């Protein structure tokens with residue numbers, strides 16, 4: 001398989017892309033909540049996050065503006081582990097991710113369940129810098145980088161698709177770089193959610 005998704009250009013740089021102002025979030029103030037269609041809503045502090053099982057992943061990072069940065073090293077906690085504790089209700093199929101500062105992005109529950117989707121607090125062996133979304137950001141390496149919400153503060157599970165910030169502006173509802181899902185062309189197929197639901 002090709003290493004670089006279609007239409008992407010590899011950069012040695014690692015640009016910082018933030019829409020609007022960078023929120024200030026001290027590790028001691030950071031809270032994360034998993035809410036919505038779950039049996040057991042949960043809230044974590046930074047200390048709680050560090051006390052959970054940690055995983056390290058090295059992944060390529062693809063921005064929809066066409067740059068790709070290879071081999072980015074992250075460390076954090078699998079979102080899947082948190083979802084196992086929270087126990088999604090059968091009707092949960094989608095999620096809206098919320099960040100400090102007001103940024104949002106939508107994901108399918110099945111995309112959150114991938115084993116390399118993390119709440120990341122460490123980048124190249126150092127605490128995630130503020131401009132990279134520190135203290136904690138979401139990492140969703142198999143989708144365009146706008147899904148990797150910086151300064152993440154919550155994930156809400158839903159039984160329907162609720163679009164996030166860029167998705168409402170016309171970016172693709174899912175954002176798979178291998179299929180060049182950059183912009184939404186035409187209506188979002190209603191079936192794309194229903195067929196993905198585990199419960200029929």
Ligand SMILES: Nc1nc2c(c(=O)[nH]1)N[C@H]1C(S)=C(S)[C@@H](COP(=O)(O)O)O[C@H]1N2
Nearest residue numbers: 015016017018019063099103145146149150
């Ligand atoms: N909260 C928040 N998260 C965000 C963004 C943002 O503007 N605000 N930009 C997204 C986009 S478009 C990209 S390409 C990546 C960039 O991450 P980086 O700044 O660490 O390179 O963050 C994503 N996450």
Ligand SMILES: [Mo]
Nearest residue numbers: 017063064146
């Ligand atoms: Mo981006």
